[in-house]
Amino acid sequence: MISVIIPVYNVEKYLNECLNSVCSQTFENLEIILVDDGSTDDSSKICDEWSAKDSRVRVIHQLNAGLSEARNSGLKYCKGDYILYIDSDDSIEEDLVESLMNLIEKHNVDIAMCTHRLKVNGIVEKRPFNSKIITGTVNELLKFIFENGLWHAWGKLIKRELALEAKFIPRLIYEDYENTPRLLLNAKRIAISMDGRYIYSVRGDSIMEQRKKSTDVDFAKITDELLKLYEESNYSSDNKNFVCSFLFKQLVYNYHITISWNINKTNEFILYSRHLLRKEKSKWLKCSLISWKRKIAYLMIGYLPFLYDNIYRITHKARLNLDSQSEL
Structure with a gap:
């Protein structure tokens, strides 16, 4: 059955x-x-x-x-x-x-x-x-x-x-x-x-549709736990390398969505993401599947977040305006 x-x-x-x-x-x-x-x-x-x-x-x-x-x-x-x-x-x-x-x-x-x-x-x-x-x-x-x-x-x-x-x-x-x-x-x-x-x-x-403009802090906490889970697993080194790249890319993708629509300096997801990128810096720096362009972005998010966030908003302003108009 x-x-x-x-x-x-x-x-x-x-x-x-x-x-x-x-x-x-x-x-x-x-x-x-x-x-x-x-x-x-x-x-x-x-x-x-x-x-x-x-x-x-x-x-x-x-x-x-x-x-x-x-x-x-x-x-x-x-x-x-x-x-x-x-x-x-x-x-x-x-x-x-x-x-x-x-x-x-x-x-x-x-x-x-x-x-x-x-x-x-x-x-x-x-x-x-x-x-x-x-x-x-x-x-x-x-x-x-x-x-x-x-x-x-x-x-x-x-x-x-x-x-x-x-x-x-x-x-x-x-x-x-x-x-x-x-x-x-x-x-x-x-x-x-x-x-x-x-x-x-x-x-x-739906709940997920409502969260498209703002990511809950749980996402960053889960990413933190999954990094530990896969590091301690018996998966191949290639898989561990891939998962490391995937998890950080997903984290920063959601970070971009959240800073695009949220300028609250105390947003929990934003703060935890920055903390996680600093705490696990050695992991993503060693990951061969993460480009140097992304690594520079991760460094800026972790250590120069306000500069990074402003640059991102300015360089993506046209797209953000378009997305905003589509919501009307």
Whole structure:
């Protein structure tokens, strides 16, 4: 049996479509756990309605504790041999579960995952299904996972014991970014399907959309912890070098977004990012995949931040004005 864990919070507009796609799966041996995380709209009622008409649906009602705790609650009560997380405003193709289960059985892997397509304003991205399947050890595929944005919690069929070993940290923002690396550390082999069977809904009112102009300090703290995690791992030196480059590039990318829209000198993410670039200077200076141009930028952010920030805002003024006008 497969346990599908769906955290639910104020998604009355999207929940029926999500549950219809899950309950209509060609693979029917499912346990569908809906964790109502203190919804204040009709989401709770919709959950109970689905439970009444489909015996596979189980509802957990709890006080609002956040996305991480909602997923952990689902893990606590699930009984399946494999775990699949789905976000309640997303949907899946009718054969997603079956296709991932086939990958696990055929290739004897611990985790099977798939790529996703975007759904914007009710329109799903048109992309021909790609039949390409990639298998290997995590060490062999780590770079591919990062480069293709496959670090989300959703869209992965995970062996039960691995999921239980990688519970989510409560009240943490960007919880996927922190959780997936820990999950992968314990996996031996994985399979990746490039078929786009997971449909990711882009919502203007979603938490991630609201954070596009400002990054929470959790992102910098997670980067700090991931640098330690990978340094202590058994991954190859090439992978460690790649991850070091990737993590710092992502940190500074979000730093640029935040300083573009936020001039608050006490912004926690901005201050922590500068601190981290100073503290881990030896790591990024030694990293061969980080160009000297980037290294100079990192030095300036860490030690001459006000000069760097002003130069960045001035040199990117035209783009920032364009972005600002597009918001009107």
